[in-house]
Amino acid sequence: MAESKPSSSAAGAKSNVRRFIVFMLFITVVINYVDRSSLSIAAPHIVDELGLSSVQMGFIFSAFAWAYSPLQIPGSFLVDKVAPKVLYPIIIGAWSLFTFMQGTAGSMWQLIIFRLGVGASEVPSYPMNNRIITTWLPEKERATAVGIYISGQYVGLAFLAPVLVWLQSEFGWRFMFYTTGGISILWALGFWILYKDPMKSRANAEEIDYIRQGGGRPEWLKKQHDPQSAQTDVVPFSRLAKSRKLWGLVIAHMGETCANWFFLTWFPIYLVKYRHIEFIKVGFMATLPFAAAWCGVLLSGYISDKLLKKGFSLTFSRKAPIITGLLLATTIIGANYVDSPTLIVVFMSVAFFGSGLAAISWSVVSSIAPVNLTGITGGIFNFVGTSMGILVPILIGFLVSDGNFSPALIFVGCMALLSIFSWTVIMGKIERVQ
Structure with a gap:
């Protein structure tokens, strides 16, 4: 029989340790994305100091995904095998060290090597988040939880971009990397101290039940506790690999992540070099789309779980906010037809708000993944989605090499339409692969 815990509450009220766990994931994602995307803040200064072309910068931006994407599947096997308390602090510490080392770079190739290190170290992070959510959260709370921790990827740049810009202005772009990397190393220690699995935590019996x-x-x-129950959950990998639901999900993710990769790489350069907005202003203007995306992902998770609690199907509850968001994401193309900095940022903010609405697709991974293949399902999902992290920065570099950024924004908008097609036509009903 499944292991049980003695109740710590005479009144039978359940504890809420799972909420603290979601908060820990939120902090981890904030740190993850500040380390991942701080290069885009430093890029205008790096281009000037090292004399790099747009094509060379495109390769530097994409180097993160060269390691991050192909290692998703082998790296995700670790997620199913190694406890979060052990694996997560190790990978946080590793990517923090490579972030710190970017401050020492003196050439394009050194930057590429350090970015490869950041990408390789972050491979298990999102599949690990998914494992923790599957471990700690009931289905009806997952979209909200996913929305909260994924919002961390937008909070980092929405509210910390001005701080990063200030650090660069006062102390240089190298010091910015030293600061972000050092803070992240401290969080690796903090996670190791604070995180525990449910059965070893302060969660009482009522919360566990x-x-x-x-x-x-x-x-x-x-x-490990109930072999007879577990047998019904075990699905062979071959069945998962042939699942139309899995491939519909990952193709949709591939399309919806294009906007993310644009904002995490080329967006500041787009404003400075192609729209001729002063760099100091960019530090504040660039926060607005990320703040909009933050609002979008929180709202999406709340709406999705609210629909589910009101009796709507899991399929409708998850797809409705996601598809709505993708439709809004196509408005990024509108920035091609305005010249006012204010209107440019408005179009970008609406598009990234929509991208935020679509960002709860990780909750669908938890809904379709066989319990014995949760980590590898997340790895496949992330592999196909983050492969765009290789394509998008390089492709944009070529698309804008003649000084015209319009084709790049059209490409990002069209990929949102591909994602809508996959959600509506390929994916089908959201249910666990049996």
């Missing part, structure tokens, strides 16, 4: 009855997996692989 609430998680379990709602579809969570507080014991992770239940076959």
Whole structure:
């Protein structure tokens, strides 16, 4: 039988440790994305100091994904095998060190090597987030939780971009990397101290039962405790690999991540070099789309779980905000037809708000993944999606090499339409692969 915990509450009220766990994931994602995307803030200064072309900068931007994308599948096997308390602090510490080292770079190739290191180190991070959410959260709370921690990727740049710009202006772009990398190393230690799996945590019996009855997996692989129950959850990898639901999901993710890669790489350069906005102003103007995306992802998770609690199907509850967001993301093309900095940022903010609405697709991974293949499902999902991190920065570099950024924005908008097609035609009903 499944392991149980004695109740710590005489009144039978459940504890809320799972909320603290979601907060920890939020902090981790903020740090993750500040380290991942701080290069885009430093890029205008790096281009000037090292004399790099747009094509060379495109290769530097994409170097992160050269390691991050192809290592998703082998790296995600670790997520199913190694406990979060052990694996997560190790990978946080590793990517933090490579972030720090970017401040020492003196050439294009050194930057590429350090970016490869950041990408390789971050490989298990999002599949690990998904494992933790599957472990700690019932189904009806997952979209909200995913929305909260994914919002961290926008908070980092929405509210910290001005701080990063200020650090550069006062102390130089190298010092910015030293600061972000050093803070991240401290969080690796903090995560190791604070995180515990449900059965080893302060969560009482009522909270554990609430998680379990709602579809969570507080014991992770239940076959360790209830072999007969676990057998029904075990799905061979070959069945998963042939699933139309999986491929519909990952193709949709591939399309919806294009806007993310644009904003995380080329957006500041687009404003400075192609729209001729002063760099100091960019530090504040660039925060608005990220703030909009932050609002979008929080709103999407809340709406999705609210629809589910009101009795709508899981399929409708998840797809409705995602598809709405993707439709809004196509408005990025409108920036091609205005010259006012204010209107440019308005179009960018609406588009990134839509991208935020679509960002809860990670909650669907938890809904379709066989319990014994949660990590690898997340790895496949992230592999196909983040492969765009290789294509998008390089392709944009070539598309804008003649000084015209319009084709790049059209490309990003069209990829949102591809994602809508996959969600509506390929994906089908959202349910666990059996």
